[in-house]
Amino acid sequence: MPAPEMSPGPAAEVERLAARAAGAARLMAGAGRREKDAFLLDLAGRIAAGADELKKTNSKDIERARLDGRPPAFLDRLTLSDKVLSAMIQGLEDVAALEDPVGSMEGMTVRPNGLKVGRVRIPLGVIGFIYESRPNVTVDAAALCLKAGNAVILKGGSEALESNLALGRLISQSLGRTGLPEAAAQVVPLADRAAVRALLKLDRYLDLVIPRGGEALIRSVTETARMPVLKHYKGVCHLFVDQGCDHDMARSLALNAKVQRPGVCNALETLLVHRAEAETFLPPAARELSKAGVELRCCPASLALIEGGLPAKEEDWPAEYLDLILSVRVVDDLDQALDHIAAYGSHHTEAICTKDYARAERFLREVDASVVLVNASTRFNDGGQLGLGAEIGISTDKLHAYGPMGLKELTTTKFVVYGQGQVRD
Amino acid sequence: MPAPEMSPGPAAEVERLAARAAGAARLMAGAGRREKDAFLLDLAGRIAAGADELKKTNSKDIERARLDGRPPAFLDRLTLSDKVLSAMIQGLEDVAALEDPVGSMEGMTVRPNGLKVGRVRIPLGVIGFIYESRPNVTVDAAALCLKAGNAVILKGGSEALESNLALGRLISQSLGRTGLPEAAAQVVPLADRAAVRALLKLDRYLDLVIPRGGEALIRSVTETARMPVLKHYKGVCHLFVDQGCDHDMARSLALNAKVQRPGVCNALETLLVHRAEAETFLPPAARELSKAGVELRCCPASLALIEGGLPAKEEDWPAEYLDLILSVRVVDDLDQALDHIAAYGSHHTEAICTKDYARAERFLREVDASVVLVNASTRFNDGGQLGLGAEIGISTDKLHAYGPMGLKELTTTKFVVYGQGQVRD
Numbered sequence: 124m125p126a127p128e129m130s131p132g133p134a135a136e137v138e139r140l141a142a143r144a145a146g147a148a149r150l151m152a153g154a155g156r157r158e159k160d161a162f163l164l165d166l167a168g169r170i171a172a173g174a175d176e177l178k179k180t181n182s183k184d185i186e187r188a189r190l191d192g193r194p195p196a197f198l199d200r201l202t203l204s205d206k207v208l209s210a211m212i213q214g215l216e217d218v219a220a221l222e223d224p225v226g227s228m229e230g231m232t233v234r235p236n237g238l239k240v241g242r243v244r245i246p247l248g249v250i251g252f253i254y255e256s257r258p259n260v261t262v263d264a265a266a267l268c269l270k271a272g273n274a275v276i277l278k279g280g281s282e283a284l285e286s287n288l289a290l291g292r293l294i295s296q297s298l299g300r301t302g303l304p305e306a307a308a309q310v311v312p313l314a315d316r317a318a319v320r321a322l323l324k325l326d327r328y329l330d331l332v333i334p335r336g337g338e339a340l341i342r343s344v345t346e347t348a349r350m351p352v353l354k355h356y357k358g359v360c361h362l363f364v365d366q367g368c369d370h371d372m373a374r375s376l377a378l379n380a381k382v383q384r385p386g387v388c389n390a391l392e393t394l395l396v397h398r399a400e401a402e403t404f405l406p407p408a409a410r411e412l413s414k415a416g417v418e419l420r421c422c423p424a425s426l427a428l429i430e431g432g433l434p435a436k437e438e439d440w441p442a443e444y445l446d447l448i449l450s451v452r453v454v455d456d457l458d459q460a461l462d463h464i465a466a467y468g469s470h471h472t473e474a475i476c477t478k479d480y481a482r483a484e485r486f487l488r489e490v491d492a493s494v495v496l497v498n499a500s501t502r503f504n505d506g507g508q509l510g511l512g513a514e515i516g517i518s519t520d521k522l523h524a525y526g527p528m529g530l531k532e533l534t535t536t537k538f539v540v541y542g543q544g545q546v547r548d
Numbered sequence: 549m550p551a552p553e554m555s556p557g558p559a560a561e562v563e564r565l566a567a568r569a570a571g572a573a574r575l576m577a578g579a580g581r582r583e584k585d586a587f588l589l590d591l592a593g594r595i596a597a598g599a600d601e602l603k604k605t606n607s608k609d610i611e612r613a614r615l616d617g618r619p620p621a622f623l624d625r626l627t628l629s630d631k632v633l634s635a636m637i638q639g640l641e642d643v644a645a646l647e648d649p650v651g652s653m654e655g656m657t658v659r660p661n662g663l664k665v666g667r668v669r670i671p672l673g674v675i676g677f678i679y680e681s682r683p684n685v686t687v688d689a690a691a692l693c694l695k696a697g698n699a700v701i702l703k704g705g706s707e708a709l710e711s712n713l714a715l716g717r718l719i720s721q722s723l724g725r726t727g728l729p730e731a732a733a734q735v736v737p738l739a740d741r742a743a744v745r746a747l748l749k750l751d752r753y754l755d756l757v758i759p760r761g762g763e764a765l766i767r768s769v770t771e772t773a774r775m776p777v778l779k780h781y782k783g784v785c786h787l788f789v790d791q792g793c794d795h796d797m798a799r800s801l802a803l804n805a806k807v808q809r810p811g812v813c814n815a816l817e818t819l820l821v822h823r824a825e826a827e828t829f830l831p832p833a834a835r836e837l838s839k840a841g842v843e844l845r846c847c848p849a850s851l852a853l854i855e856g857g858l859p860a861k862e863e864d865w866p867a868e869y870l871d872l873i874l875s876v877r878v879v880d881d882l883d884q885a886l887d888h889i890a891a892y893g894s895h896h897t898e899a900i901c902t903k904d905y906a907r908a909e910r911f912l913r914e915v916d917a918s919v920v921l922v923n924a925s926t927r928f929n930d931g932g933q934l935g936l937g938a939e940i941g942i943s944t945d946k947l948h949a950y951g952p953m954g955l956k957e958l959t960t961t962k963f964v965v966y967g968q969g970q971v972r973d
Binding site: 502547 | 574577578657659663665667668670672673751755756770771774776778794797800801803804805808890912913914916917918919920921922923924925927928929933934935945946947948950951952960961962963964965966967968969970971972
């Protein structure tokens with residue numbers, strides 16, 4: 124009697140999947156814009172046609188999460204509602220409308236020996252995308268990775284596994300239907316953490332990993348991964364209200380940056396106010412912020428000026444609240460503001476409100492953050508807002524991409540050299 | 549009686565050094581080209597004036613290595629000869645003549661809401677440079693990192709420690725003399741491996757690590773490092789001799805790529821010959837290569853055509869010989885050549901010799917290597933040769949820099965946004 128077949132274990136299963144992705148990436152690199160856009164639009168149609176089926180599958184994930192006692196906000200993120208499905212379809216159409224970065228040539232020059240040297244834009248290869256509970260990210264991330272000519276391995280939260288697998292099947296069907304390799308997008312069919320750990324060792328297959336989620340997930344991915352990781356840990360964003368600035372503008376920037384969507388990484392977390400403006404700026408600004416439901420945690424100087432303010436503790440300065448909470452500090456001058464940002468900022472987004480040319484230029488030059496703004500809300504650190512067309516994430520790593528990452532950041536360049544028999548002396 | 553002061557241990561010492569580097573990096577980011585070039589030229593003068601002293605210090609390292617029984621080639625690499633010192637001085641002058649990439653603005657656009665968005669080029673921050681026995685690398689690497697506005701931490705081979713420390717002192721003196729922070733370049737004053745391991749954990753201070761040396765060194769750095777690493781493991785470079793190509797050109801390319809400097813990463817390791825050309829191309833090409841001292845390791849088809857050839861084993865195809873050895877394989881067509889390169893290549897440098905337009909374009913498009921050449925020697929994968937001015941290394945990682953890395957690759961960009969009070973809807 125033959126021995127029962129052994130289960131291969133998550134490491135072997137993930138490795139097989141990664142090897143298939145690498146094979147698919149070679150084919151994807153040669154795919155033209157026409158095929159890639161046809162795939163995106165086919166998938167949009169397939170999601171629209173399969174909406175009821177998707178919602179049925181999704182309801183199983185939701186039911187299981189409910190039984191596990193997950194809170195309502197978690198269940199909400201997990202749900203493929205009609206609104207979420209429409210946004211996915213719109214997203215696919217938007218990505219299809221974007222220019223294909225692959226194949227464009229940059230800066231062709233002729234060397235003294237006649238060699239013509241240029242850089243041509245190529246896909247990165249295989250991208251691992253590791254995310255938490257929203258199943259719509261499966262489609263959003265796949266669309267951008269594939270349009271840029273990459274293969275993608277998708278590992279979402281285990282609570283969304285059924286939904287992700289259903290979306291993954293639709294993606295592969297659309298790939299196959301439009302002549303692209305089905306293995307160019309694969310959802311990892313395993314729920315355990317061993318699968319992620321195994322994936323992160325496979326630097327011979329994966330060219331990049333992008334983790335999206337909480338700081339704990341991102342730290343654990345960064346510590347395990349052998350391949351490059353693009354990520355940001357958190358966004359501790361500041362607005363510096365400079366001496367002599369327009370108070371109405373500063374108030375409007377602070378309010379927008381804190382209140383418009385407090386749960387995101389480019390929301391404001393700390394307001395720095397020049398000492399010369401504190402007395403006239405802070406009381407009305409604080410009233411407006413309080414009216415919008417914002418709790419203010421204040422340094423001693425600002426606490427004296429703000430009715431209902433709470434004293435800030437040391438742990439407030441590096442905090443990313445992601446909530447209607449704002450820390451406030453009065454600073455002596457631009458230097459102290461710059462020192463505060465260097466000490467507590469997260470290299471994400473920093474803004475100054477000023478009328479002074481020299482201080483505006485100094486702030487832009489000296490602040491080390493992926494996006495630095497003068498007289499604009501921190502909420503503009505976003506690929507769509509800054510003109511990248513779409514966004515796969517925001518990087519506070521300085522290599523490869525610093526700031527929002529669009530299609531172009533999912534590619535790289537290789538050198539091509541046209542010779543006529545040149546050899547080296 | 550007070551307890552004797554404890555030695556802080558390598559981890560604490562390295563951390564203190566990294567923190568100093570991060571402080572220096574903030575100042576370096578604001579340094580202008582004038583100061584940076586003044587530093588480079590001051591250092592060139594200091595090395596010229598201190599040549600005798602440097603050679604005396606260097607002789608201690610050499611003596612110790614000799615007593616340790618190191619081979620002559622090792623002692624040669626370790627030696628700061630007059631020729632090496634002159635090359636270091638020339639290198640400093642060359643880097644001073646290069647344009648400063650920092651501060652240039654790329655692609656400023658205006659968004660529909662009036663925001664002006666651009667990307668300005670900035671230094672990476674703190675670079676860790678880990679290398680083996682050549683002490684001249686201390687100066688070459690520091691020059692490029694500092695000209696690009698970075699701080700650099702230099703960890704060379706322990707056998708060269710005295711020489712590296714002496715060069716590090718000159719670098720710091722020149723930095724101080726020209727108003728730049730002395731801690732912008734620091735030689736790690738420890739010989740043990742624990743120092744490197746500690747350094748590679750400090751991703752909160754170091755933005756990048758560049759290892760230069762043998763494959764074992766590079767693998768160990770990559771597995772330990774928490775920050776991005778730019779490197780190549782090895783260069784297994786191919787030349788494909790296409791059907792109908794110019795045989796004289798193909799022979800000259802093969803000879804140059806294999807023989808001109810066999811010990812370097814862009815030297816040729818495998819010759820792929822189209823079946824239709826093998827009988828007429830291989831015998832005379834092999835004679836010429838043999839005359840130049842090259843040992844040929846041949847597939848069965850080429851073995852039958854090459855006098856004095858040796859049979860190739862499977863382990864020859866992925867081998868980086870770095871020596872006067874060449875593997876030879878006859879292939880059926882371009883497809884088989886592309887498959888061979890995909891299976892055994894190292895994404896470093898690949899070349900085709902051809903007269904055919906379509907196959908040239910297909911080779912350029914489908915080969916996944918940092919530099920792909922038509923009708924030119926693989927030896928041209930070099931920052932100087934490709935017009936980057938100078939080179940800190942060659943990357944076969946696809947992120948940030950794929951291919952030779954010059955000054956620009958030691959920088960990144962941040963977004964700057966000029967607003968007039970814009971907020972997000």
